[in-house]
Amino acid sequence: MAKRAAHDPRQEFCSVQSSHDNVVPLRRTRARVTVECKDNIDFMRSLEKGSMKLIVTSPPYNLGKAYEQRTDRDLYVEKQAETIAEAARLLHPQGSICWQVGNHIDNGEVFPLDILLYPLFKNHGLKLRNRIIWTFGHGLHTQRRFSGRHETILWFTRGDNYTFNLDPVRVPSKYPEKKHFKGPKRGQISGNPLGKNPTDVWEIPNVKANHVEKTIHPCQFPVGLVERLVLGLTNPADNVLDPYMGVGSSIVAALKHDRNAFGCDLMQDYVDVALERVEALRQGTLRTRPMNKPVYDPNGKSD
Numbered sequence: 001m002a003k004r005a006a007h008d009p010r011q012e013f014c015s016v017q018s019s020h021d022n023v024v025p026l027r028r029t030r031a032r033v034t035v036e037c038k039d040n041i042d043f044m045r046s047l048e049k050g051s052m053k054l055i056v057t058s059p060p061y062n063l064g065k066a067y068e069q070r071t072d073r074d075l076y077v078e079k080q081a082e083t084i085a086e087a088a089r090l091l092h093p094q095g096s097i098c099w100q101v102g103n104h105i106d107n108g109e110v111f112p113l114d115i116l117l118y119p120l121f122k123n124h125g126l127k128l129r130n131r132i133i134w135t136f137g138h139g140l141h142t143q144r145r146f147s148g149r150h151e152t153i154l155w156f157t158r159g160d161n162y163t164f165n166l167d168p169v170r171v172p173s174k175y176p177e178k179k180h181f182k183g184p185k186r187g188q189i190s191g192n193p194l195g196k197n198p199t200d201v202w203e204i205p206n207v208k209a210n211h212v213e214k215t216i217h218p219c220q221f222p223v224g225l226v227e228r229l230v231l232g233l234t235n236p237a238d239n240v241l242d243p244y245m246g247v248g249s250s251i252v253a254a255l256k257h258d259r260n261a262f263g264c265d266l267m268q269d270y271v272d273v274a275l276e277r278v279e280a281l282r283q284g285t286l287r288t289r290p291m292n293k294p295v296y297d298p299n300g301k302s303d
């Protein structure tokens, strides 16, 4: 497997405005990108202790997908423990780890990976802040159990003093005009004008064939899902790492919001696509689904 690095701290991005709905207009930023085709343990060992404000990733689920070899479950957990230990070493004192996982399936039996992996984070003294449910509408239907339509994100922090910015990730209130009906604030708008807390249940379409972000990768993150974590859990110029980067959805989400992006993947084809997406972002031609775009409702209640 060839190794390739793309790291040019002097590089600045240029904004190219576009009228297309989904194209990300990019203003000038000094955010850096460091992307390598490498095993994540090697990559992470080269990074400085405590340097990452956000480590956001989705590891393989040990299902035998194109990018992984199915192994014994205990071995899989052991390998995850090794990667999580490195992530814990790199975590900034006010930082967060977001581990996005679904289920491992063996002979029709379901093993939720968040349950298997939770103790590995606790071994490093990390504190769980949310177990976010990511729900989506599309996927195969199963015949002998209910069709799976959610996965989870385990959000841990190093300590009690952690970065959390609610305002940039507020979502529109259901009743923005609602007013206090009694008391000293009677007649005033009762909700926050910036919108409401997005809660711990996130409905965001998964990246299937006709999704605007679809690439060659069979299991990519929607960029909007990572954007919410980047905006909520980091500040501009912070470092964001994805140790199972795939085609760089986390890298794109970080760069879009002026955070430095670090990522690696074992597969050169995915790394190449990640670099192409970064370049498209620079050029202002990358198409991503807007973060808070309502989910399509066939009954016409949203678009």
Ligand SMILES: C[S@@+](CC[C@H](N)C(=O)[O-])C[C@H]1O[C@@H](n2cnc3c(N)ncnc32)[C@H](O)[C@@H]1O
Binding pocket: 038, 039, 040, 041, 057, 058, 059, 060, 067, 068, 217, 219, 220, 221, 222, 243, 244, 245, 246, 247, 248, 249, 250, 264, 265, 266, 267, 270
């Ligand atoms: C579920 S996918 C992540 C996809 C990614 N979130 C995206 O949006 O493209 C898991 C990725 O981990 C990569 N991978 C598996 N083992 C790895 C390792 N030891 N080091 C680095 N990458 C690895 C696979 O090649 C695969 O692309």
